[in-house]
Amino acid sequence: MNQRNVEDKRHLRSLKTRSKLLEAAKEVFLQEGFHKATIKQMINKAGIGYGTAYVHFEGKEDLLIVLMEDVMERFFEIAEISFLPKSKQEAEEIINKQANAFLKTAEAERDMMQVFEQAIGVSSIVSDKWKVIRGKFIQRISKDVAYAQQNGLARSGINHEIVARGWFFTNEMYLWEIVRDEHHGSVEEIAATITSVYVTGLYI
The missing domain is CATH 1.10.10.60 (Homeodomain-like)
Incomplete structure (x- = not known):
């Protein structure tokens, strides 16, 4: 051999x-x-x-981080959905579909996400990893907002990265509510409502 x-x-x-x-x-x-x-x-x-x-x-935190990356990759695939809308209505349809899929994934992955939430609260290593994951989502959303601004669909006088952070944090808040089973209303209703508020504020 x-x-x-x-x-x-x-x-x-x-x-x-x-x-x-x-x-x-x-x-x-x-x-x-x-x-x-x-x-x-x-x-x-x-x-x-x-x-x-x-x-x-090296330890259980290392193992958890790999498991976290694997689960969050499923969420990131949703953020990566092609975003090339030609109208405000089309943008709202895509964003609603993404928000709905994102929150549905939180529901499907609830058990493992509960472990991640525990770890983020007590481990600086896992917390730092979550910040990196969050940054990746914000970067992707920021790119989509910039596209909408450049194509005259969204208000141009506002910082697209700040908009992206606000949109991600809204989704993240509902993600953890769903993980804790503390959410009010169905996932579909939450997704449709936050999308409507977001699009109304940003798009023209």
């Missing part, structure tokens, strides 16, 4: 170990919550050695 094959097999085994540990971590986090979950429980559930586990992750 040549060196390349040996390296390929080693890499594959490493990926399988990492995947097994992440799957075990997800189960432990869902069962125990962030506070009570320990990396020892995750390693035992995955059935791998301690030394092997620490090659991949």
Whole structure:
């Protein structure tokens, strides 16, 4: 067997170990919550050695961040929906569709999002990661607002990044309300209402 094959097999085994540990971590986090979950429980559930586990992750926060990135990628796919409206009405339809899908994903991912919220509240590492994720969304929304301004659909005299931050924070507030099951009204009603207020304020 040549060196390349040996390296390929080693890499594959490493990926399988990492995947097994992440799957075990997800189960432990869902069962125990962030506070009570320990990396020892995750390693035992995955059935791998301690030394092997620490090659991949330094601790439970590292594992949670990878799980968070994976879940938030589903949210980001919604933000990445093509945004090239030709009219205010078309813009409102796209934005409403995005807000609805974003909040529906929060509902679908409620259990894991509850773990993320716990972690954001107590871990500076996870909190910093959430700020990076938030920044990525704001950047994307800012680009869409700038497009609408450049094409004469939205008010041009306002800072598109501040607008983007306001829109994301509105969605984020409702995201956490849905995760805590504290929301008033259906997801569809929330999405339609916040979209209407946002579009009315921004678009001309």
